[in-house]
Amino acid sequence: MQVRVEHGRAVRVQGDPDHPSTQGVLCTKVSRYPERTYHAERVLRPLRRFGPKGTGRFEPVGWDEALDDIAARLKAIAAREPEAILPYSYAGTMGLVQGESMSARFFHRLGASRLDRTICASAGGAGLAATYGGKVGMHVEAFARSRLILIWGSNPIASNLHFWRIAQQAKRDGARLVCIDPRRSETAEKCHEHLQLLPGTDGALALGLMHELIALDALDHDYLARHTSGWELLRERALQWPPERAAAVCGLEVAAVRALAREFASTRPAAIRLNYGMQRVRGGGSAVRLIAALPCLSGAWRDEGGGLLLSSSGWFPVDHAALQRPELLAGRQPRTINMSTIGDALLHEGGPGFGPRIEALVVYNSNPVAVAPESGRVVRGFAREDLFTVVLEHFLTDTADHADYVLPATTQLEHLDVHASYGHTSALLNEPAIAPLGEARSNTDIFRALSARMGFDEPCFAESDEQIAAQAFSRDVTLERLRERGWVQLPLPRAPFAAGGFPTPDGRARLAAPGDVPDWLPNHESAASAPALAARYPLAMISPPARNFLNSSFVNVRSLRDIEGEPLLEIHPDDAVPRGIADGALVRVFNERGEYHCVARVGGRARPGVVNGLGIWWRKLGVRGTNVNELTHQRLTDLGRAPCFYDVLVEVECA
Ligand SMILES: Nc1nc2c(c(=O)[nH]1)N[C@H]1C(S)=C(S)[C@@H](COP(=O)(O)OP(=O)(O)OC[C@H]3O[C@@H](n4cnc5c(=O)[nH]c(N)nc54)[C@H](O)[C@@H]3O)O[C@H]1N2
Ligand SMILES: Nc1nc2c(c(=O)[nH]1)N[C@H]1C(S)=C(S)[C@@H](COP(=O)(O)OP(=O)(O)OC[C@H]3O[C@@H](n4cnc5c(=O)[nH]c(N)nc54)[C@H](O)[C@@H]3O)O[C@H]1N2
Numbered sequence: 001m002q003v004r005v006e007h008g009r010a011v012r013v014q015g016d017p018d019h020p021s022t023q024g025v026l027c028t029k030v031s032r033y034p035e036r037t038y039h040a041e042r043v044l045r046p047l048r049r050f051g052p053k054g055t056g057r058f059e060p061v062g063w064d065e066a067l068d069d070i071a072a073r074l075k076a077i078a079a080r081e082p083e084a085i086l087p088y089s090y091a092g093t094m095g096l097v098q099g100e101s102m103s104a105r106f107f108h109r110l111g112a113s114r115l116d117r118t119i120c121a122s123a124g125g126a127g128l129a130a131t132y133g134g135k136v137g138m139h140v141e142a143f144a145r146s147r148l149i150l151i152w153g154s155n156p157i158a159s160n161l162h163f164w165r166i167a168q169q170a171k172r173d174g175a176r177l178v179c180i181d182p183r184r185s186e187t188a189e190k191c192h193e194h195l196q197l198l199p200g201t202d203g204a205l206a207l208g209l210m211h212e213l214i215a216l217d218a219l220d221h222d223y224l225a226r227h228t229s230g231w232e233l234l235r236e237r238a239l240q241w242p243p244e245r246a247a248a249v250c251g252l253e254v255a256a257v258r259a260l261a262r263e264f265a266s267t268r269p270a271a272i273r274l275n276y277g278m279q280r281v282r283g284g285g286s287a288v289r290l291i292a293a294l295p296c297l298s299g300a301w302r303d304e305g306g307g308l309l310l311s312s313s314g315w316f317p318v319d320h321a322a323l324q325r326p327e328l329l330a331g332r333q334p335r336t337i338n339m340s341t342i343g344d345a346l347l348h349e350g351g352p353g354f355g356p357r358i359e360a361l362v363v364y365n366s367n368p369v370a371v372a373p374e375s376g377r378v379v380r381g382f383a384r385e386d387l388f389t390v391v392l393e394h395f396l397t398d399t400a401d402h403a404d405y406v407l408p409a410t411t412q413l414e415h416l417d418v419h420a421s422y423g424h425t426s427a428l429l430n431e432p433a434i435a436p437l438g439e440a441r442s443n444t445d446i447f448r449a450l451s452a453r454m455g456f457d458e459p460c461f462a463e464s465d466e467q468i469a470a471q472a473f474s475r476d477v478t479l480e481r482l483r484e485r486g487w488v489q490l491p492l493p494r495a496p497f498a499a500g501g502f503p504t505p506d507g508r509a510r511l512a513a514p515g516d517v518p519d520w521l522p523n524h525e526s527a528a529s530a531p532a533l534a535a536r537y538p539l540a541m542i543s544p545p546a547r548n549f550l551n552s553s554f555v556n557v558r559s560l561r562d563i564e565g566e567p568l569l570e571i572h573p574d575d576a577v578p579r580g581i582a583d584g585a586l587v588r589v590f591n592e593r594g595e596y597h598c599v600a601r602v603g604g605r606a607r608p609g610v611v612n613g614l615g616i617w618w619r620k621l622g623v624r625g626t627n628v629n630e631l632t633h634q635r636l637t638d639l640g641r642a643p644c645f646y647d648v649l650v651e652v653e654c655a
């Protein structure tokens with residue numbers, strides 16, 4: 001990204017036209033980054049709470065006073081029970097410096113509880129690594145050569161614009177695009193075909209496709225024999241899944257399953273752009289394992305433009321140990337708290353199997369009160385008067401409203417960082433374009449200052465951001481090289497697994513193992529697995545991102561919120577009409593966990609039986625002070641301990 005600065009003020013941001021996978025394009029949200037940065041409601045001074053928790057009433061304080069008090073409070077707790085302190089962070093910035101570097105060092109040295117960062121991608125990541133040995137896949141630019149692209153559990157027009165540009169190029173060159181998504185998304189509309197399956201049935205679809213590949217003998221026997229393990233076991237499983245069975249589970253036509261298998265088998269190169277939208281359900285990890293097997297069965301991996309991409313992050317030579325210094329744990333093994341069950345964790349009294357009650361929470365790069373599942377419980381946890389909460393933020397989010405101290409953080413325009421990616425394969429440099437606004441300080445700077453007050457005197461606590469950035473990557477991605485053009489393209493082969501060579505111990509893709517053969521798992525909440533619940537709450541709900549927000553970031557940016565209008569629930573006429581719900585009506589969406597008010601959008605974006613609650617609104621900017629996570633639950637996925645945001649049953653009525 002390039003920033004035009006006039007008189008010290010960023011006036012415009014634009015993409016870098018020379019960057020290979022973005023080619024100068026920015027998404028709508030990021031093109032409004034200056035509006036967000038200079039927002040009148042930016043927090044620009046440290047704030048201390050004076051009202052009751054959650055009311056967002058604060059008074060400004062000086063940095064020294066705030067940091068002294070925070071350090072004293074944390075010290076007192078750590079002297080007794082360091083594990084009673086918990087960091088909470090995720091994707092606010094995904095930079096390697098302002099993400100987990102100085103902060104991780106700080107919490108390691110303290111011996112605080114560790115955070116299991118599962119809220120987004122850990123089910124799919126575990127499934128991918130189980131099969132390929134790491135989070136690796138196709139080079140995104142290779143999709144330009146594909147003749148068939150399955151866009152599976154992904155809405156790239158909203159959430160991965162740079163991939164969409166490449167897919168469009170392939171389409172112009174004659175490729176067919178098939179979207180596999182319960183929602184008729186912006187992307188689904190523009191594909192040649194749309195398989196609108198029920199949420200959480202992707203594993204069944206993959207098995208049905210395998211069955212058909214076997215029936216057609218469209219298998220690459222040579223690839224399977226040389227470059228995979230466990231095929232005999234997976235084959236037995238697939239034979240239990242004739243297309244009729246798969247189609248019934250998925251809510252699809254049998255002919256559509258058969259046709260897709262034929263097309264996948266007969267088109268070369270054939271590629272799958274899998275994305276995390278399909279793994280936010282109970283069987284999400286297994287589904288990724290099953291889908292990741294498909295290009296091994298057909299031999300699609302042999303071709304440039306063939307194979308699969310879920311994440312490319314494993315290609316980056318990131319030196320996490322240098323950034324985070326796990327040796328500061330000095331042999332201690334603090335317990336781990338799963339960020340996806342933060343509601344339960346904060347409400348836990350402490351005791352065997354859990355450890356001490358959480359007494360202090362330091363939040364940065366995240367807005368858990370809005371984004372974590374089952375917000376009723378998350379809010380109650382954050383509202384505990386005996387919990388000491390520090391939030392590093394740009395804005396008074398739903399989470400910051402519950403803080404004892406809010407510390408003003410810098411934005412991407414104001415600090416130094418380096419980035420890996422999970423979509424493309426160039427390492428990026430983020431130079432500060434402007435000076436920090438007001439009294440804002442970078443995350444690293446804040447943790448550096450806290451470390452000094454805690455008396456942490458190891459040399460790594462004195463490192464500058466530049467010194468940290470220089471250690472972020474090993475091998476030949478150096479800061480000097482990053483500074484030449486702003487990015488360094490990783491030397492990745494265009495057909496990385498054409499001759500096997502997966503990053504598994506034996507170089508083979510692991511399709512299955514004795515006692516470990518993936519299968520479809522029904523959702524936690526579905527008619528099949530919970531009939532009594534489904535009788536009361538008959539509609540499945542997914543909550544994919546609204547196009548103009550980035551998780552809960554940008555919701556407070558006026559120009560973007562105006563495009564979104566209001567929190568929406570997309571509902572099919574077959575479900576709306578019997579409930580007397582008209583387009584534009586205010587509705588109450590509810591289940592046994594809570595209720596959420598929003599505006600009904602009656603039409604064809606939703607399939608019958610499934611509603612789409614677009615996320616993730618700030619609770620306080622929503623219709624009645626809640627958001628869609630009021631309805632989600634804290635049960636986890638089969639692999640990766642991840643949340644099941646899209647595995648939820650609800651009922652809807654006119655409000
Ligand atoms: N505009 C925008 N862009 C974003 C984000 C954002 O919030 N807004 N978030 C960023 C982040 S953090 C992430 S992780 C990525 C996510 O990027 P993607 O993984 O592409 O995810 P989503 O857009 O969440 O979901 C993609 C699609 O999955 C569909 N889906 C839901 N359930 C199922 C299912 O069971 N099966 C299948 N096949 N499809 C299903 C949804 O309807 C949605 O259209 O995007 C990033 N980009
Ligand atoms: N129902 C439902 N819930 C979901 C999802 C869904 O699809 N449906 N998606 C899930 C996914 S994929 C993800 S990744 C999570 C994301 O959840 P989060 O990681 O919490 O992401 P955001 O909601 O964008 O909140 C990030 C916050 O970090 C702040 N921030 C940004 N940069 C900085 C910085 O440099 N320093 C500091 N201190 N703060 C900064 C921003 O102001 C913002 O308030 O949400 C999950 N929740």
Ligand SMILES: [Mo]
Pocket residue numbers: 091119120121
């Ligand atoms: Mo995410």
